[in-house]
Amino acid sequence: MMTNAEFDEAIRAEGVSLLCGVDEAGRGPLAGPVFAAAVILRPDAVPEGLNDSKKLSEKKREALFEDICREALAYGIASASVEEIEEYNILQATFLAMRRAVESLSVTPELLLIDGNRTPPGLTVPSRTLIKGDALSASVGAASILAKVSRDRLLMELDREYPQYAFAKHKGYGTALHYEKLAEYGMCPAHRPSFLKKLH
Secondary structure, three states: OOHHHHHHHHHHHOOOOOEEEEEEOOOOOOEEEEEEEEEEOOOOOOOOOOOHHHHOHHHHHHHHHHHHHHHHOOOEEEEEEEHHHHHHOOHHHHHHHHHHHOOOOOOOOEEEEEOOOOOOOOOOEEEEEEEOHHHHHHHHHHHHHHHHHHHHHHHHHHHHHHHOOOHHOOOOOOOOHHHHHHHOOOOOOEEEEHHHHHHH
């Protein structure tokens, strides 16, 4: 079984020296923006323990976030707002966040490796999609960690702004606790109305 760093090496062996992983976080939650990240790792400085962010503990993700930001050749983190999710739909808003993340890179990659099976329209760099990319590729795994940690940090801020919803606990996902709080308090400006049609 190939490691995720070896997977990226195999793509670089095709003549791609600047490989960029792209992933998103927060498509499913009922509240908060959707985030995306793009990461160009240095082949000789791949942080240990990279994996799909969902398989890592919060503490491990936080530590890896710092390692990736320090060691990567370039990275970009971006989001699409609740208003944009409502205006365009979650898929198009996710694509928007991904494009923004790629466009914010300080180095132009030669190939984008995008988690999933859909390519965002409007990219100016050649790309490939990779299902379960966050587990298979070190670059995509790194992007998944940057996107997830950035989003979680924003939800912690929203928790301070709207403490009654317990965003720090569920990060905006549709848990029993979150639905309980919604039933008690209704929606706040951080919620995505199109995800909560039954409530309004």
